[in-house]
Amino acid sequence: MIPVGVFRDQSVAVFGLGGSGFITAQALVAGGASVYVWDDNEHAREKARAAGLRIENLASVDWRGFSALVLSPGVPLTHPAPHWTVVKAREAGVEVIGDIELFCRERRRIAPDAPLIAITGTNGKSTTTALIAHLFATLGFDVQIGGNIGTPILALEPPSSERVHVVECSSYQIDLAPSLDPTVGVLLNVTPDHLDRHGTMENYAAIKARLVSAADHAVIGVDDAFCAAIAKKLRAEGHDVIGVSAAGMLEGDGVVFEGGALYWRGGRRLDLIADLSGVGSLRGAHNGQNAAASVAVLHAIGLDGAGLAKGLRSFAGLAHRMEEVGKYGKALLVNDSKATNADAAEKALLSFDNIFWILGGRAKQGGIESLKPLFGKIAKGYLIGEASHDFAKTIGDAFPVAFCQTLENALPLAARDAIESARAEPVVLLSPACASFDQFPDFEKRGDRFCEIARALIKAY
Known part of the structure; x- marks a missing residue:
C-alpha cells in the first residue's frame, strides 16, 4: 500500500467503500490524515468499521472542515446529476478528487521522476496495460500494474525512480484526477460509451484527452476521428506525440501494424519491429494497434531492440479478452x-x-x-x-x-x-x-x- 501523506493532519471525506475506496481510506490514514468514510451500503460500512476506519454519515457533518472529498469513480460527478456528496463539497468549497489524483500528488511529493505510464481508451486499454507491463517486466524492470485493470492504484508499492507504474485509467478516474501528468500517456481510441455519465461524445473525448495533454510523451491511436483530432491539436501545440495505427491512417512518424507485423515508420522508411503472425494473444488488427501503442511507449522512453519482439511473442494475453x-x-x-x-x-x-x-x-x-x-x-x-x-x-x-x-x-x-x-x-x-x-x-x-x-x-x- 502507498501511504498518502499529502493530507497529513488534515480532514478528508471518502465516499464509496468498494475496492478502491476502502484502500484509499486506509492509505490516507497511513499518511496521517483524519479520514471520515461513508457508503450507502451497510455491509461496506461494517467492513470499514471492522478495519478501524471512522464511519461518519456525511449527510450530517460540517463540510467546511474537510480539505477534500475523495469520491469512488463509480459515483456520478456530473451526469446525470452530481451525487449529493459532490453538491455538498462544492457548496463548501471542497475539492473533489479520486485515488488516481492522490497517487499523482504523492508521486510528485516523494519521487517526481518515477516513471508513470497511464493508459486510456474506450476499448483495448486493459490488454494494452497488461502488455506494456509485460514488456517492461521482460526487460528486467520492477513493474507495478493497477488502476482500472483491477488492483487499486494505492494498493501498489510506492513510486520510486527505480520502479515503473503502469496504470489503466477509465474516463471516470480521469475526471477525478485534475493533475494527472504521466511520463507517457496513451490514448487508444474514442467511440461512444458511458454517455450517461459524460453527457456528450465531445465531453467524453475531452476527458479522455486530458490524460495525454499533460503527459511528457503522448502515444495516440489515430484510427478514429476524435483521436486523430486530439493528436493533431497536441502536435500543433508542441507536444511530443507518437501516432499509432492499424488502419493506414498515420501521418508522420510512429508505429504501424500492417500485414500482421509492427513497423516503426520514419518518413518513408519502414523498420520491422516484430512479426505478430501466430501470436494468438495478439490476434486481429485491434490487437495490432494495442501492440503498436505498447512498443511506442517503450520507444518514447528510449527502450527499443530485439527484447521487444521477444516480449510480444511471450505475452499470454488478458483474461476475458479473446x-x-x-x-x-x-x-x-x-x-x-x-x-x-x-x-x-x-x-x-x-x-x-x-x-x-x-x-x-x-x-x-x-x-x-x-x-x-x-x-x-x-x-x-x-x-x-x-x-x-x-x-x-x-x-x-x-x-x-x-x-x-x-x-x-x-x-x-x-x-x-x-x-x-x-x-x-x-x-x-x-x-x-x-x-x-x-x-x-x-x-x-x-x-x-x-x-x-x-x-x-x-x-x-
Missing part, C-alpha cells in the same frame, strides 16, 4: 466476456471466421446495429439475457439463432453445433456486446463461468 480456453474437438472455445459493447465485440468478430456466437445480456446504447456488416461471418447465434429479443430483431434472417436464456444452456449447444457442422476450424465465441448485470455481477464472473463450463466440456469430450 481468451482461447481450449479445443472441443475441432472447435476453438473463446472467452471474450470483456466485450461489453458492440465496438468491443466487433474486434473479436473481425478476428475469426465460422463463428458460433454467444451474445446478449444488458444492452448498451445502439445494441448490435453496427455489427450488421459482420453477420456473414456468423454460422449461428445463441442469445442470452435481457437483450435476446431485441437482438433477434436486429439479426433477422441473417443467420439462425437459438434462444438460450443462460450461458449454461448456450455454451454446450454451441459447442455441439460447432463440431457437428461441416465448417472448418469453427469458433465458439462468447462476445456478448452487452453488460453482464442482468445475470452476473460483472464481466469477470461471466467469463469465469464460460471458462468453467468450457473446461468441463473439453475434459468430457
Whole structure:
C-alpha cells in the first residue's frame, strides 16, 4: 500500500467503500490524515468499521472542515446529476478528487521522476496495460500494474525512480484526477460509451484527452476521428506525440501494424519491429494497434531492440479478452466476456471466421446495429439475457439463432453445433456486446463461468 501523506493532519471525506475506496481510506490514514468514510451500503460500512476506519454519515457533518472529498469513480460527478456528496463539497468549497489524483500528488511529493505510464481508451486499454507491463517486466524492470485493470492504484508499492507504474485509467478516474501528468500517456481510441455519465461524445473525448495533454510523451491511436483530432491539436501545440495505427491512417512518424507485423515508420522508411503472425494473444488488427501503442511507449522512453519482439511473442494475453480456453474437438472455445459493447465485440468478430456466437445480456446504447456488416461471418447465434429479443430483431434472417436464456444452456449447444457442422476450424465465441448485470455481477464472473463450463466440456469430450 502507498501511504498518502499529502493530507497529513488534515480532514478528508471518502465516499464509496468498494475496492478502491476502502484502500484509499486506509492509505490516507497511513499518511496521517483524519479520514471520515461513508457508503450507502451497510455491509461496506461494517467492513470499514471492522478495519478501524471512522464511519461518519456525511449527510450530517460540517463540510467546511474537510480539505477534500475523495469520491469512488463509480459515483456520478456530473451526469446525470452530481451525487449529493459532490453538491455538498462544492457548496463548501471542497475539492473533489479520486485515488488516481492522490497517487499523482504523492508521486510528485516523494519521487517526481518515477516513471508513470497511464493508459486510456474506450476499448483495448486493459490488454494494452497488461502488455506494456509485460514488456517492461521482460526487460528486467520492477513493474507495478493497477488502476482500472483491477488492483487499486494505492494498493501498489510506492513510486520510486527505480520502479515503473503502469496504470489503466477509465474516463471516470480521469475526471477525478485534475493533475494527472504521466511520463507517457496513451490514448487508444474514442467511440461512444458511458454517455450517461459524460453527457456528450465531445465531453467524453475531452476527458479522455486530458490524460495525454499533460503527459511528457503522448502515444495516440489515430484510427478514429476524435483521436486523430486530439493528436493533431497536441502536435500543433508542441507536444511530443507518437501516432499509432492499424488502419493506414498515420501521418508522420510512429508505429504501424500492417500485414500482421509492427513497423516503426520514419518518413518513408519502414523498420520491422516484430512479426505478430501466430501470436494468438495478439490476434486481429485491434490487437495490432494495442501492440503498436505498447512498443511506442517503450520507444518514447528510449527502450527499443530485439527484447521487444521477444516480449510480444511471450505475452499470454488478458483474461476475458479473446481468451482461447481450449479445443472441443475441432472447435476453438473463446472467452471474450470483456466485450461489453458492440465496438468491443466487433474486434473479436473481425478476428475469426465460422463463428458460433454467444451474445446478449444488458444492452448498451445502439445494441448490435453496427455489427450488421459482420453477420456473414456468423454460422449461428445463441442469445442470452435481457437483450435476446431485441437482438433477434436486429439479426433477422441473417443467420439462425437459438434462444438460450443462460450461458449454461448456450455454451454446450454451441459447442455441439460447432463440431457437428461441416465448417472448418469453427469458433465458439462468447462476445456478448452487452453488460453482464442482468445475470452476473460483472464481466469477470461471466467469463469465469464460460471458462468453467468450457473446461468441463473439453475434459468430457
